Amino acid sequence: MKHFTFFVVAVAAIACLAAFIVPLPGHADRATATYLTEIPQGYRGWKWISSAHEAGNLNSLGAVLANDIAFKALQEGKYPFPDGAVIAALHYKHVRSDENNKVFGQAQSFVPGPPTNVQFMVKDSTKYAATGGWGFGHFQNGKPADALFMKPCFPCHQKAGGTDLVFTHYAP
Amino acid sequence: MKHFTFFVVAVAAIACLAAFIVPLPGHADRATATYLTEIPQGYRGWKWISSAHEAGNLNSLGAVLANDIAFKALQEGKYPFPDGAVIAALHYKHVRSDENNKVFGQAQSFVPGPPTNVQFMVKDSTKYAATGGWGFGHFQNGKPADALFMKPCFPCHQKAGGTDLVFTHYAP
Numbered sequence: 001m002k003h004f005t006f007f008v009v010a011v012a013a014i015a016c017l018a019a020f021i022v023p024l025p026g027h028a029d030r031a032t033a034t035y036l037t038e039i040p041q042g043y044r045g046w047k048w049i050s051s052a053h054e055a056g057n058l059n060s061l062g063a064v065l066a067n068d069i070a071f072k073a074l075q076e077g078k079y080p081f082p083d084g085a086v087i088a089a090l091h092y093k094h095v096r097s098d099e100n101n102k103v104f105g106q107a108q109s110f111v112p113g114p115p116t117n118v119q120f121m122v123k124d125s126t127k128y129a130a131t132g133g134w135g136f137g138h139f140q141n142g143k144p145a146d147a148l149f150m151k152p153c154f155p156c157h158q159k160a161g162g163t164d165l166v167f168t169h170y171a172p
Numbered sequence: 173m174k175h176f177t178f179f180v181v182a183v184a185a186i187a188c189l190a191a192f193i194v195p196l197p198g199h200a201d202r203a204t205a206t207y208l209t210e211i212p213q214g215y216r217g218w219k220w221i222s223s224a225h226e227a228g229n230l231n232s233l234g235a236v237l238a239n240d241i242a243f244k245a246l247q248e249g250k251y252p253f254p255d256g257a258v259i260a261a262l263h264y265k266h267v268r269s270d271e272n273n274k275v276f277g278q279a280q281s282f283v284p285g286p287p288t289n290v291q292f293m294v295k296d297s298t299k300y301a302a303t304g305g306w307g308f309g310h311f312q313n314g315k316p317a318d319a320l321f322m323k324p325c326f327p328c329h330q331k332a333g334g335t336d337l338v339f340t341h342y343a344p
Contacts, residue, residue, distance in 0.1 A: 045243065051223040051235050053266065053282040063223050063235060063343075071217065092343060094225065100339060103331045108228040112343040159275045167272060171235075171264060171284040172216075 034130060035150040036120055036137025040067075043088040043118070047071045050171040053094060053110075061094035061112050064168045070123075080133065080164040085123040087166065091116045116140070121157075121166065132158070132165045206302060207322040208292055208309025212239075215260040215290070219243045222343040225266060225282075233266035233284050236340045242295075252305065252336040257295040259338065263288045288312070293329075293338065304330070304337050 046065035054060040066074060070085035095113030120137035122128070128135040136153035138145040157165040218237035226232040238246060242257035267285030292309035294300070300307040308325035310317040329337040 045219050047217050048220040048235050048237055050284055051233055053225050053233055054280050055282065056278065056280040058280060061223055061225055063220050065220055090343070099334075103328065103339075106228065108226050108230060110225040110227065111341065112222055115344055156275065162271075167275075169283065171262070172287055 034128065034135070035144075035147070035153070036122060036135055036139075037144045039118070039137070039139055039142065040086050040088070040120055040122065043067070043086070043120070044090075046086075046088060048171075049074060049087070050168050052089070052168065055094075059094050060091050060116065061110060062089060062091040064089050074170045081123045081166075083124050083126075083133075087121045087168075089119040089168075091118065134165055206300065206307070207316075207319070207325070208294060208307055208311075209316045211290070211309070211311055211314065212258050212260070212292055212294065215239070215258070215292070216262075218258075218260060220343075221246060221259070222340050224261070224340065227266075231266050232263050232288065233282060234261060234263040236261050246342045253295045253338075255296050255298075255305075259293045259340075261291040261340075263290065306337055 043065060046067050049064040049066050049071070052060070052062050052064060054062075065088045067084075067086045070081055070087050073079065073081050073085055092112030093114050093116060094110050096107065097109040097111045100109035100111070101107050117138060117140045119139070120135075122135040122137065123133055124135060125133040131154040134154070134157070136150055136157075138150060138153075154165075157167070160167045162169060215237060218239050221236040221238050221243070224232070224234050224236060226234075237260045239256075239258040242253055242259050245251065245253050245257055264284030265286050265288060266282050268279065269281040269283045272281035272283070273279050289310060289312045291311070292307075294307040294309065295305055296307060297305040303326040306326070306329070308322055308329075310322065310325075326337075329339070332339045334341060
């Protein structure tokens with residue numbers, strides 16, 4: 001809590017904006033995939049980078065997590081991310097917590113509801129050279145999105161104001 | 173993403189509700205403390221349990237993290253939490269992200285802003301026997317809150333609908 005300066009570090013907060021909006025991924029074309037077709041193992045136990053609330057139609061509350069390689073880069077402020085860095089964005093519906101509100105005595109509390117999707121950015125500067133060194137992934141019900149669905153990810157992430165195509169800032 | 177059932181597991185989402193509302197902790201009485209006076213080491217690298225958005229006056233966006241002992245109990249659904257379990261609630265102002273909204277093309281994105289406080293629950297069934305086996309902590313600018321400030325924590329957490337005095341549910 002001593003560090004009040006934000007590291008201006010960007011991470012896939014909202015990864016693949018268009019993908020996020022279109023709700024139903026189909027089958028991935030595994031033969032020509034330049035995006036992820038398998039969910040990286042163990043991501044649920046990774047370290048927290050930041051939380052994200054998307055209002056409006058998305059109505060999403062989520063978290064962005066990092067594996068150890070990505071987290072080390074974030075904490076040390078060393079960019080671009082090294083190969084092996086993986087970032088995960090876990091999204092849920094933004095729902096009211098009646099349980100918490102009863103204790104608070106007023107309606108104010110919102111928590112993650114049903115999961116909606118999980119997205120990834122995997123750094124491999126050789127394999128994903130065509131997309132800035134990042135492989136993008138979007139999974140719904142454990143199934144990967146297809147090529148058409150994934151196409152907007154890279155151009156959108158090029159608009160990220162942060163570091164190395166990543167949107168999310170590390171929360172201190 | 174295959175597990176759509178929520179584990180009805182409770183964790184300190186809002187820990188110490190009254191404490192959360194009163195903004196200015198003073199000096200802790202270290203001689204008679206039944207609450208934390210030191211920040212647990214390494215909490216920023218712990219594992220993510222869930223995110224939390226508190227609207228209204230709190231205007232807070234945060235995350236609840238667990239050390240390895242607490243995270244294992246959460247994933248296995250084994251309660252009460254064993255001694256050594258520690259849960260951290262990191263709170264920030266809920267602020268609009270102009271950077272994200274520019275990319276989205278609409279105002280919808282909210283992210284953690286300036287940190288406000290960090291709270292802890294430390295399980296030690298002997299040391300904290302008088303408060304359900306949990307030692308509560310609240311730190312602002314790295315400084316612990318005092319006894320008066322911490323007094324409402326335990327009675328409030330007794331109202332938690334979840335498991336072992338903990339509010340937050342594990343997000344799958």
